[in-house]
Amino acid sequence: MCLAIPGKVESISGDDPLTRMGKINFGGILKEASLAYVPEVKVGDYVIVHVGFALSRVDEEEAHKVFGYLKEMEELAELEDSDTEPPPRRDKP
């Protein structure tokens, strides 16, 4: 559950922290979201939005870690004398 998607904060409006709103750019479409729960967010940051509320700021460094880990795995696999069977791939249903 919890459909929440990442978007870029294009602009911020409102002085009161609880009613602070941001215009969020999701891949070219714009929708307003409440920034009440992410007071540290600035224009240009990415946020995760669920039902009109930003719930977290995307940590860009952490976001790349998955790919860093994959790269490490790849290098390790190349170094080892690997006789691993690849997982069976289903070409046809």
Added chain:
Amino acid sequence: MEFNATCPIPISQYPRVLMAHGGGGKLMHQLIGKMFLAAFDNPLLETQRDSTVVEWTGRKLAFTTDSYVVRPIFFPGGDIGSMAIHGTVNDLAMSGARPLYLSSAFIIEEGLPMDTLWRVVCSMRDAARRCGVQIITGDTKVVDQGKGDGLLINTSGIGVVEHEQKIAPQNIQPGDVVLINGDLARHGMAIMAVREGLAFESRIESDSAPVHDEVFSLIDAGIEIHCLRDLTRGGLASALNEIAEASGRRIQVVEKSVPVREDVHAACEMLGLDPLHVACEGRFAAFIAAKDADRALTILRRQAAGAEAAVIGRVAENSGPLVTLQSAIGASRILDMPSGEQLPRIC
């Protein structure tokens, strides 16, 4: 002759017609199959195509009808009027017919601003001119306020078939390549963008447009076309499932090959919708003999309207009826007929 007066739709399940019965998905097909086809019952109707071709005094005529209701009446990229013209022209094009004459029946809700009606009518006039068709007959009714969704338009159309190909689901062969003429889900998401309660800012415009020129470019180049189907309500998934059902074939789609614009993709992600289930208006799927597939793609891409045309799948050797999808990560699953109205979700 036996006369069966019992309603074929299980009243215990559906005592009333629901919105989902018009949604282009399973419930609508059930209603059509169990009630309309069963009652009207004739071999021409059984072919279940967008437009039906009849032989009449040595010529082949295509005949079709469609009704249009959309809220809001004016949306980015079009309106109910242009939609009504393009839609019926496209249904005729799906038989490879040259569209000739349309009828236009209006059911207008009392209280509709006259100016709105005029704008729609002008839009229809302009669309008809662009498509080279004439509206030669029509009807007008006004219904009580609250009963008409603003405006309903029915357009019926007649075209002439001047080629010798048999374009119908029954002619699909294993190995046939499935092409579409452009990116998907634009119409549905353009409407969502302006729908109250869900609205968002976007540049998404409906893809409502006539496609008969694209179809003729294929026919004129001698491309062997086995089947054509325009994608409307229920999107690509609905159209392919209809064809699989009518032909008994198994159709395989490769998700990565299906073109969807980034902003349309984002809008679908935000509302939790699957672009393969979302309505299009100026798009069709073509089942082409494998030998002509590359040429067909080149021809479509050469035209401005078909710049995003793509090969999205093929007809399998094994039997169906089934539509399967190879996902972005390479695993396979069923691409089901959508069930009723596409509702946004939070989960």
Added chain:
Amino acid sequence: MKYLDEYRDGDQAHQFAREIHRITTRPWNIMEVCGGQTHAIVKFGIDELLPKFITLIHGPGCPVCVTPLEMIDKALELASRPDVIFTSFGDMLRVPGSTTDLLSVKATGGDVRIVYSPLDAVKIAEQNPAREVVFFGVGFETTAPATAMAIFQAAQKGLKNFSMLVSHVLVPPAIEALMSSPNCKVQGFLAAGHVCTVMGYEEYPPLAAKYHVPIVVTGFEPLDILHGVLMVVQQFESGRAEVENQYTRSVRREGNRPAQELIHKVFKVVARKWRGVGEIPQSGLGLNDPYAGFDAEKKFGLADHHVDEPADCLSGLVLQGQIKPHECPAFGTKCTPEHPLGATMVSSEGACAAYYRYRRQN
């Protein structure tokens, strides 16, 4: 879309899968808690990439599925009233109550409106002062910050015509209830990434220790789920049972403090009945006394009543991960998305609906 599409790369998905194959030596059962994760698994076919040794059990993380029948009936009662504008997320519209559903009520003239955010419902209340506006507040902890803000703002604006049918449920008590069941086969968990974005994962170490189960907070895209599975299997194979965070781009250990503060201000923890599972103590949220005036059940005097589920419906066993959807005798016959017996077939991320749409060939 940045921070979304990159996590759907096929080659890298297979890379994770190869590593999982390499290190798995024994059969393991992993439960993914969240319905959104179930949806992704079945939609992308993620479980097809895993070794046969790994069994993914689909958890009860579908707030739509676990909303009790009695609550749906209350929603239907409210939606049928001519003075009420009933607002809801789209998910709830097709869920069957005892006799009908919200979509059908809409068809027969009820003013039922889909909204994207609970704040939209507050706006509707402001724009229609002569009508009562009710919002159907379902969802896990992920959605609670949004509904809390809606109530808070309604209170600040002094709105007298706004109320909420509160049906929030909490994840950790559900996991505890599952693990304490004698039939439980779950050996490790993929915890719900967006629930933890709000609540953090400080509640999980006692569970991991008590039941000796690895718990990995996981995201929702294919690479996230495969990475999460890898991390759980790494723990299995080395005998560890710890709480780890895969979804670090969104989840912090302490979660979102401002959100938690408003949740605690507006809501209190209450017992909640989970459809198909039964009552789990301290597993739901209800309104705190200062906000009791916004409680739709109190405002409209909705009586509590008990309703039995259709006898054929085994969604409870599916939700507990005891059976797979296709093992239910009604699956695909009496029970399909068009005429569902229970919520797991209606909700787009209910396990039964997912299996029916994507897997029927099995």
